[in-house]
Amino acid sequence: MENLIEVSYFIAAVLFILGLKRMSSPVTARGGILWAGSGMLVATLITFLFPGMENYVLMTTAIFIGGVAAFWSGKKVAMTDMPQMIALYNGMGGGAAGAIAAVELLKGEFHSQIFLTLAVLGALIGSVSFSGSLIAFAKLQGLIRRPMRYTGQQYFNFAVALVSLALAATLIFKGETTGLLILIFFAVALAYGFLMALPIGGADMPVVISLFNALTGLAVGFEGFVLNNAAMIIAGTVVGSAGTLLTQLMAKAMNRSLGNVLFSSFGTAEGEQGEVTGSLKPIDAPDAGIMMAYAERVIIIPGYGMAVAQAQHKIWELTKLLQERGVDVKFAIHPVAGRMPGHMNVLLAEANVPYDLLYDQDEINAAFPQTDVALVIGANDVVNPAARTDSSSPIYGMPILDADKAHNVIVIKRGQGKGFSGVENALFYADNTRMLYGDGQAMASALIQAIKEL
Amino acid sequence: MIEGMTALYIFMLSAFTGYEVISRVPVILHTPLMSGSNFVHGIVLVGAMVAMGHAHTPIEQVVGFIGVFLAAGNAVGGYVVTERMLEMFKSSKGKA
Numbered sequence: 001m002e003n004l005i006e007v008s009y010f011i012a013a014v015l016f017i018l019g020l021k022r023m024s025s026p027v028t029a030r031g032g033i034l035w036a037g038s039g040m041l042v043a044t045l046i047t048f049l050f051p052g053m054e055n056y057v058l059m060t061t062a063i064f065i066g067g068v069a070a071f072w073s074g075k076k077v078a079m080t081d082m083p084q085m086i087a088l089y090n091g092m093g094g095g096a097a098g099a100i101a102a103v104e105l106l107k108g109e110f111h112s113q114i115f116l117t118l119a120v121l122g123a124l125i126g127s128v129s130f131s132g133s134l135i136a137f138a139k140l141q142g143l144i145r146r147p148m149r150y151t152g153q154q155y156f157n158f159a160v161a162l163v164s165l166a167l168a169a170t171l172i173f174k175g176e177t178t179g180l181l182i183l184i185f186f187a188v189a190l191a192y193g194f195l196m197a198l199p200i201g202g203a204d205m206p207v208v209i210s211l212f213n214a215l216t217g218l219a220v221g222f223e224g225f226v227l228n229n230a231a232m233i234i235a236g237t238v239v240g241s242a243g244t245l246l247t248q249l250m251a252k253a254m255n256r257s258l259g260n261v262l263f264s265s266f267g268t269a270e271g272e273q274g275e276v277t278g279s280l281k282p283i284d285a286p287d288a289g290i291m292m293a294y295a296e297r298v299i300i301i302p303g304y305g306m307a308v309a310q311a312q313h314k315i316w317e318l319t320k321l322l323q324e325r326g327v328d329v330k331f332a333i334h335p336v337a338g339r340m341p342g343h344m345n346v347l348l349a350e351a352n353v354p355y356d357l358l359y360d361q362d363e364i365n366a367a368f369p370q371t372d373v374a375l376v377i378g379a380n381d382v383v384n385p386a387a388r389t390d391s392s393s394p395i396y397g398m399p400i401l402d403a404d405k406a407h408n409v410i411v412i413k414r415g416q417g418k419g420f421s422g423v424e425n426a427l428f429y430a431d432n433t434r435m436l437y438g439d440g441q442a443m444a445s446a447l448i449q450a451i452k453e454l
Numbered sequence: 455m456i457e458g459m460t461a462l463y464i465f466m467l468s469a470f471t472g473y474e475v476i477s478r479v480p481v482i483l484h485t486p487l488m489s490g491s492n493f494v495h496g497i498v499l500v501g502a503m504v505a506m507g508h509a510h511t512p513i514e515q516v517v518g519f520i521g522v523f524l525a526a527g528n529a530v531g532g533y534v535v536t537e538r539m540l541e542m543f544k545s546s547k548g549k550a
Contacts, residue, residue, distance in 0.1 A: 009500075016494050017471055023490045023540070024479040030540045036494055037533050044529070047500045053507025055515060062506070062519045063499070066526030074534030085535050086489050089496075093528035096498045099521025103505040106514050114458070179513070213492050220498045221468070225461055227501050233461070234468045235497040241472030242491050246484060249476075333482075345482035349542035358482075 001049060008046035009231035015039030016235045020242065026355075043231050066092075079350055080307040083343070084140035087209045090216055091133025097126030097219035098186065104226055105171065105182050113172070115226050120168045122222030124189050129215040131193030136209050139197075148198040154263060157195045164188040196262070204261045206336070207250045211258070214243025253335035254398055278429035285443060288410050288436050289450025295372035295408075297328045299364065301401055302344050303337045305378015305414065309440030312351035315377065318448050319353070325451075331357050332364045332374075332401050334382035365402045374406035376427075378413070378440050384425045395423055409433040412443045489536040496529030 019036030022028040048056075070089065077085050101123030110116040138144045167185040171177055200208055217239025224232025251258050292298055300319065306312060319329045331353065337344045345358060359367075368374065376383055383403040386393040403409055404427050411428055413435060427433055436443055479487060502525040506518030 012497070016497070017475065020475045020487070020490060020494060023487050024475060024483060026480065026483060029483060029486060033490060033493070033533065033536045033540055036490065040493070040496060040529055040533070043497060043500050044503075047503045050504055050507060053504070055506055055509060055518070058515065058519055059503055059506050059522055062522035063526040066523040067530040070527040070531030071534055074531045074538070077535070082485070082489070082535060082539060085531065086492050089528050089531035089535065090492045092524040092531070093492070093495050093498050096502050096521045096525035096528060099517050099524060100498070100501050100505045102517045103509055103514050103521065106511070106517065107508075210488055213488055213495075217491065217495045220495045220501070221465070223498070223501050227504055229501055229504065230464070232497050232501050233464055235494050237465055237468035238472035238475070239491045239495045241469040242476040243488070245473055245476045246488055246491070250484065342482045342485040346485060346539055346542055
């Protein structure tokens, strides 16, 4: 029996790695999740046969409740809200790793100091990931609107981190543990996760979620050592390192270091930035439609606003209409447009926009000077020329789409407010820019109407 | 029983594997891949089941229950969300 379990875990680990590998190419990505899913199913079912287990009824109940709740919420959630759901499920995984450690600590039957150390470290990391992910979820869900910051915050957080490490060390070296000590340890670790995530702004959340994802993986790997479970060790560690790399790639796409994301207060330097000159010049949909219909080349730049307005289907309809008139339409996708890298691609794919119309920043930036109309829909920071020119801007140095170099720029925007980073956008004040105020979907419909009437 | 150095080797090789799997991934797959790796650490469910299966005192059982509940949420939710995201790649050029 034990051999069967070991072999099943081995197969699961292989399926996880192959599944992840397949997920890293668009052609095989869909199969990848099936592979990983089969691995999970095999590992979970075989675990019911684990020798010497009790509490089957409660266990099955817990799986049922957790599984159904997650299945229901995962199926129901809108595509735009995917990022926060990833944060939520990731937090649950971190919490589970913490719970495993808690059970083992309560039992207190560790074979060696090393296992005890790994259990405590896994508990610490898992708990931080749990509470931090919940904050990330709350922020993206709009439950917490503003980043919470106060003077001395970094020092306070640092102190809490030290306290949680000290408690961890006490648990590891004191030998005899009490329930109270374990409780305090978890409370402080959870508090640190909250405190750490609170000051981070919404625009940085993707990077933070990815970081918590890597941390959960690491915590799972550590608890795998404690339980002597090879599938957990391998899967957890693979996710830990893959997640770390992914976090770095995301931070790099925003031209910021991870430390900068975690410990600097983004967008607080307002007022010291270079003055934005010019005025906002509105345009109405019929004029904008004519402009696009008689253009030769149009580049559409989608952003989070398109996701919120669910405008991707209308945008594709608009694109097809323009193509029928012989207009060359391309989509320019900034790596961090939306709330996550690839967010826009997923949404446009949902609307059946073919892949060969989507261009990365590097591929398309050279095309803007020959473009008649750049249509910016719900994007802001990723087209802000201040990132190129204004060294005092918080987003200075971030690679952007050079929409301002197009002959004409039309910006669809709900209001005159600032973007997610709270930075004023010089593009909106440029001479060749016209503002089309309104909801993304409504304005896209209005543009379609205008072009049809020509 | 996985012994000290063997455990360290497994850890090292797994870490390199994760790194290799992710490198050279197109930006469009970053979100699905993050979601996919989020699903993969749902394997914590197996550990939570074992921990709960060997829980004896009521407090251990309660904590174990919470662990299994959370882990099941991670695994199932991670799968559903990833599957929905990747579903959209069927319209890409070439076969899915």
